[in-house]
Amino acid sequence: MLERRADGFFVEEVQLDHIAESVGTPVWVYSENQIMSRLQRLQSAFAAFSYQICYAVKANSNLSILKLFKDAGAGFDIVSGGELERVLSVGADPSTVIFSGVGKRTDEIDFALKAGIGCFNVESEAELVRLASRAKLLGRVAPVSLRINPDIDARTHPYISTGLKESKFGVPLSQAIELYRRAASDPALKVTGIDCHIGSQIGETAPLLEALDEMLKLRASLESAGIPVHHLDLGGGFGIAYQNEPDFDVEAYGRAIAKKVRGLDLTLMFEPGRFFVGNSGLLLTRVEYLKPGATTTDRSFAVVDAAMTELIRPALYSAYHEIVPLASTHELPRVWDIVGPVCESGDFLAKDRSLALTPDMLLAILSAGAYGSVQSSNYNTRPRAAEVLVSGSEIRTIRRRETLRELLAIERESLQGSL
Numbered sequence: 001m002l003e004r005r006a007d008g009f010f011v012e013e014v015q016l017d018h019i020a021e022s023v024g025t026p027v028w029v030y031s032e033n034q035i036m037s038r039l040q041r042l043q044s045a046f047a048a049f050s051y052q053i054c055y056a057v058k059a060n061s062n063l064s065i066l067k068l069f070k071d072a073g074a075g076f077d078i079v080s081g082g083e084l085e086r087v088l089s090v091g092a093d094p095s096t097v098i099f100s101g102v103g104k105r106t107d108e109i110d111f112a113l114k115a116g117i118g119c120f121n122v123e124s125e126a127e128l129v130r131l132a133s134r135a136k137l138l139g140r141v142a143p144v145s146l147r148i149n150p151d152i153d154a155r156t157h158p159y160i161s162t163g164l165k166e167s168k169f170g171v172p173l174s175q176a177i178e179l180y181r182r183a184a185s186d187p188a189l190k191v192t193g194i195d196c197h198i199g200s201q202i203g204e205t206a207p208l209l210e211a212l213d214e215m216l217k218l219r220a221s222l223e224s225a226g227i228p229v230h231h232l233d234l235g236g237g238f239g240i241a242y243q244n245e246p247d248f249d250v251e252a253y254g255r256a257i258a259k260k261v262r263g264l265d266l267t268l269m270f271e272p273g274r275f276f277v278g279n280s281g282l283l284l285t286r287v288e289y290l291k292p293g294a295t296t297t298d299r300s301f302a303v304v305d306a307a308m309t310e311l312i313r314p315a316l317y318s319a320y321h322e323i324v325p326l327a328s329t330h331e332l333p334r335v336w337d338i339v340g341p342v343c344e345s346g347d348f349l350a351k352d353r354s355l356a357l358t359p360d361m362l363l364a365i366l367s368a369g370a371y372g373s374v375q376s377s378n379y380n381t382r383p384r385a386a387e388v389l390v391s392g393s394e395i396r397t398i399r400r401r402e403t404l405r406e407l408l409a410i411e412r413e414s415l416q417g418s419l
């Protein structure tokens with residue numbers, strides 16, 4: 001999404017220096033056209049069968065971004081009452097919302113039942129029992145899918161691999177039929193589908209297609225047991241290029257799915273997040289200080305004004321994000337660790353990067369649109385950064401920088417009267 005031109009670095013028609021000057025740093029910058037073209041790419045890849053895309057809100061839940069998806073006809077995959085509040089507040093049709101997650105609280109279930117969401121992806125027997133009792137109490141019928149844990153290795157980072165039996169997610173295949181029977185016989189529940197999400201940042205189609213095979217087998221067994229299902233939710237997880245790895249091949253995936261489901265009366269649901277927004281966003285930061293090592297074996301640090309509080313992925317998953325200096329210099333390149341101001345040695349954004357840097361230089365940290373701002377924190381009492389959406393030559397601040405006053409307000413409330 002970052003384009004180098006003779007007169008600087010651009011996102012769409014906007015020069016990044018201009019955003020840094022007008023909004024300050026650190027700041028998230030997203031490209032509207034890139035997000036939408038990724039959505040269109042998926043839509044064409046899946047055109048040969050009936051499908052519904054439910055954007056995984058957790059990847060980037062900014063309201064203006066959710067609105068883009070809603071206006072483009074996408075539904076939403078949510079994992080909390082908070083995310084439900086977000087999608088409803090941009091006018092999402094509740095029937096296009098699916099609720100995933102292993103720990104749905106009673107108040108969250110009630111909220112979703114009253115809103116009339118499209119489906120609950122249930123992850124355990126205990127949750128099924130709770131959902132049925134809440135639905136009964138509220139006089140509703142809860143649409144349900146069971147999230148199946150097919151014990152398939154998504155071959156991704158262990159923290160974001162969810163389809164192996166040692167993970168906390170889903171119901172083992174061996175218990176599925178029994179639980180479906182229970183759901184089907186409960187008047188407060190209506191079985192609508194089967195769900196599966198085996199992990200995130202998946203590079204190959206094979207594990208996902210293997211999971212689809214398992215779900216098709218389960219669907220056939222359920223049909224024989226007199227429990228028809230109308231949709232299969234194949235989850236999200238399509239990997240993107242952070243370094244040199246190829247993007248997940250959605251076209252090949254679409255072709256393979258089309259072959260497997262030909263002739264079946266089924267809608268396929270998908271819950272991608274990262275695929276749309278990951279490479280549609282960057283984090284713009286400024287070098288505060290350079291601390292070159294005294295000898296060639298000492299480490300050299302570039303201290304920037306973004307930190308693990310903005311982008312925790314490098315610290316948490318050893319994730320790689322490309323770093324691009326936005327100006328050229330006559331300085332020679334040197335191997336730098338790019339670090340933030342937070343008081344932790346784990347506070348780094350990149351290690352061992354050969355870059356020519358000067359103080360005050362702007363840096364773009366790429367592929368930061370997914371699981372970036374949403375995972376940010378106020379650690380070290382750092383107000384959260386602004387977010388900007390670029391569309392053509394238009395810049396819109398879609399979340400202004402948090403102020404210290406806002407950050408402290410809910411704690412000051414409890415001091416009132418005691419000071």
Ligand code: LLP
Binds near residue numbers: 059236271272275317
């Ligand atoms: N559906 C479910 C049930 C999920 O748990 C997730 C992601 C998705 C869909 C969307 O997955 P995606 O298409 O975005 O890969 N913080 C980590 C990623 C955690 C993913 C959690 N679940 C990271 O920064 O890589």
